[in-house]
Amino acid sequence: MPTTNSESDLEPLAELPRLATTGHATHCKMCLAGLPAGQVDIDSSRLALVFYCLGSLDLLDIINNKTNNDERQMWVSWVWEQQTSGPYGSGFKPGPYMTPEKHLGVPDNDYSNDNSPHIIVTYTALLCLAILRDDFTRLDRSGLIKFLRSCQKDDGSFSTEPLGGDSDLRTVYCAFAISSMLDDWSGVNVDRAFGFIASCRSYEGGYGQSPFCEAQGGTTYCALASMHLANRSFLLIEHLSASERRNTIRWLIQNQDGSGGFCGRTGKDADACYCFWCGASLSILGVGELVNTSALARFVASCQFKFGGIAKAPGEHPDPFHTYLALAALSLHPPQQDVSAPSSWILQALDPLLNTKQDTAAWARQHIPAPGN
Amino acid sequence: MTSEPDAPLFADRPEWEDVVPLPQYENVDPLAPIFYTDEYKDATNYFRGIVKTGEMSPRVLELTENIIRQNPAHYSAWQYRYKTLMALKAPLDVELRLMDELAVRYLKTYQVWHHRRLLVTETREPGPELEFITKSLQEDMKNYHTWSYRQWLLAYFNDDALWSDELNFADQMLESDIRNNSAWHHRFFVVFQSGVRTGDENREEVVRRELAFVKNYISLAPNNASAWNYLRGILDHSATPYSQLLLFVTPYSVPRSPDADLVDVIDLENPPPSMGAQLPCVAAIEFLADIHENEGGDDIMKATELWRSLADEHDTIRKKSREYRIRDALQKVQV
Numbered sequence A: 001m002p003t004t005n006s007e008s009d010l011e012p013l014a015e016l017p018r019l020a021t022t023g024h025a026t027h028c029k030m031c032l033a034g035l036p037a038g039q040v041d042i043d044s045s046r047l048a049l050v051f052y053c054l055g056s057l058d059l060l061d062i063i064n065n066k067t068n069n070d071e072r073q074m075w076v077s078w079v080w081e082q083q084t085s086g087p088y089g090s091g092f093k094p095g096p097y098m099t100p101e102k103h104l105g106v107p108d109n110d111y112s113n114d115n116s117p118h119i120i121v122t123y124t125a126l127l128c129l130a131i132l133r134d135d136f137t138r139l140d141r142s143g144l145i146k147f148l149r150s151c152q153k154d155d156g157s158f159s160t161e162p163l164g165g166d167s168d169l170r171t172v173y174c175a176f177a178i179s180s181m182l183d184d185w186s187g188v189n190v191d192r193a194f195g196f197i198a199s200c201r202s203y204e205g206g207y208g209q210s211p212f213c214e215a216q217g218g219t220t221y222c223a224l225a226s227m228h229l230a231n232r233s234f235l236l237i238e239h240l241s242a243s244e245r246r247n248t249i250r251w252l253i254q255n256q257d258g259s260g261g262f263c264g265r266t267g268k269d270a271d272a273c274y275c276f277w278c279g280a281s282l283s284i285l286g287v288g289e290l291v292n293t294s295a296l297a298r299f300v301a302s303c304q305f306k307f308g309g310i311a312k313a314p315g316e317h318p319d320p321f322h323t324y325l326a327l328a329a330l331s332l333h334p335p336q337q338d339v340s341a342p343s344s345w346i347l348q349a350l351d352p353l354l355n356t357k358q359d360t361a362a363w364a365r366q367h368i369p370a371p372g373n
Numbered sequence B: 001m002t003s004e005p006d007a008p009l010f011a012d013r014p015e016w017e018d019v020v021p022l023p024q025y026e027n028v029d030p031l032a033p034i035f036y037t038d039e040y041k042d043a044t045n046y047f048r049g050i051v052k053t054g055e056m057s058p059r060v061l062e063l064t065e066n067i068i069r070q071n072p073a074h075y076s077a078w079q080y081r082y083k084t085l086m087a088l089k090a091p092l093d094v095e096l097r098l099m100d101e102l103a104v105r106y107l108k109t110y111q112v113w114h115h116r117r118l119l120v121t122e123t124r125e126p127g128p129e130l131e132f133i134t135k136s137l138q139e140d141m142k143n144y145h146t147w148s149y150r151q152w153l154l155a156y157f158n159d160d161a162l163w164s165d166e167l168n169f170a171d172q173m174l175e176s177d178i179r180n181n182s183a184w185h186h187r188f189f190v191v192f193q194s195g196v197r198t199g200d201e202n203r204e205e206v207v208r209r210e211l212a213f214v215k216n217y218i219s220l221a222p223n224n225a226s227a228w229n230y231l232r233g234i235l236d237h238s239a240t241p242y243s244q245l246l247l248f249v250t251p252y253s254v255p256r257s258p259d260a261d262l263v264d265v266i267d268l269e270n271p272p273p274s275m276g277a278q279l280p281c282v283a284a285i286e287f288l289a290d291i292h293e294n295e296g297g298d299d300i301m302k303a304t305e306l307w308r309s310l311a312d313e314h315d316t317i318r319k320k321s322r323e324y325r326i327r328d329a330l331q332k333v334q335v
């Protein structure tokens, strides 16, 4: 931590460049059109990448204006094609990477344990469909509840898949977000999950990925958002004591460093994705106004890639994950509107708990619960 | 067993002739399709073929290793590999040696570490793992997966022999980088979250030892947020009032006095800032403000002055949060 950061706030700001919205949209559309072989590691999380692309277009408000209906219907049917069901319930798989072709152009959809739904991907699939304003008549709701149930472990956490895979705070968050969108919590044991969340708390005030792990911005977001999603449904009392809450706020604020961006752990370099994870955590705690928004905008500006897209740090290559999360951070914490900040920096409003545009979240909450529920 | 870059395709190998390769289905209008290399298509075609028939044989290990080297995030290949190892009752120490290489190569991939956990849960031999982790931390001293694997290993097996040298290990990591927050976190885990070890039964003594330890590190490098967080962690954990640190913290919260280096009586309990350290130190001012706020009464004004100096001068990026503390504290006074 530098002793002084006199460059921000005191002097009149140097003018912010434009937020290159067109370039960022182009980056996301190009990724939707296809990825080079070098990104083969996306194979087992393709639908999550699709969410970051569609989510960016949604925040830039060009889903309905600048894409055509045929295109959107194609996207919708691709996402539905990933819904899969079997003995452990149903959900969404990341893509067709384990699905063989039966004959030309026809998938062989026999359920196999090696092509099962994935909890993180399922959360992103529901948001993709809400972004595209699908009516969710094709959703297997009871299968989804069964799927969540078969993923929860004795310690309260969830595995990524019914038959295994890692389990940590990320999967707890996805299970809670899915239950909240369904408005049906019968698939999760909330008390047990709360026990797991509490066991991940660190002395620094943040939460680690698993019990005993170092406090980290992304998993701190998962912990806080999970608790507040449950509170929203059950009107539970606050789960943090006053001193815990204060510690958490202190640690989150400390993570905004001299570059204006947030780091994910004490002493690490700032990274565009943590601008969202830490910034949204502060919003959830009701103190979003503590973010230094002009410094944040300057950091994001420095992460813009000259041909579109936002990178994790200045000089790095952009990707949809960091593009989306940087835009989501700006949506929650826009720079103050004055002569020094062009209006391109003002984006569509975001729901910090579900991590999607507010009216998309409203659509999800309206259409995902079982009819007549 | 290692696949060479110019190894022949599985389609061209006679020993794979009996497997029917199954090409991947792709929608005519796919979203984010990946333009796979021929080698990846070839290997995954055979993998889908194998999964379809349920074959679990030694050659499956070769095939899945090939895929993992092309895409270490391919979790189906990892899962199927693990199932095959179990079915074959394959020697897991051999697998672990292969993983030693892959873990360092794909340090940032979840699956590498998850697979390793599964293997060690089977072998129940955590001892050699500590040595492996220490080595792999040399590649990346702050790697989150590596550290959480170590924390899991210690907590899961939880035997005394495993813990015996852990504090030393944390010390060494801090010696090579006193700003490595992962090492500070690990120290907290070892000292306060792992039960009571032989020799550490006197908890007050442990708290005293840790306070002396962290004060010494703060004096070496006062502007180290990790050390200050550790200090706060000890105090919160042991319910020690921050005010007990007043004497220690004060010299860090003010500009260096010109005659500071002339002091000849050094208080060993309260080591002063090292020469050349940049003062005042933001974390010390913040700490002092917390002490004053806690005292209440007239001290609240002292706290607000300190927050004001942070907001306007020493830590302007967090101006809004200091002003929030000022408002909050003044409100409490009025009530």
Ligand SMILES: [Zn+2]
Residues within 6 Å of the ligand: A271, A272, A273, A274, A312, A322
């Ligand atoms: Zn990042």
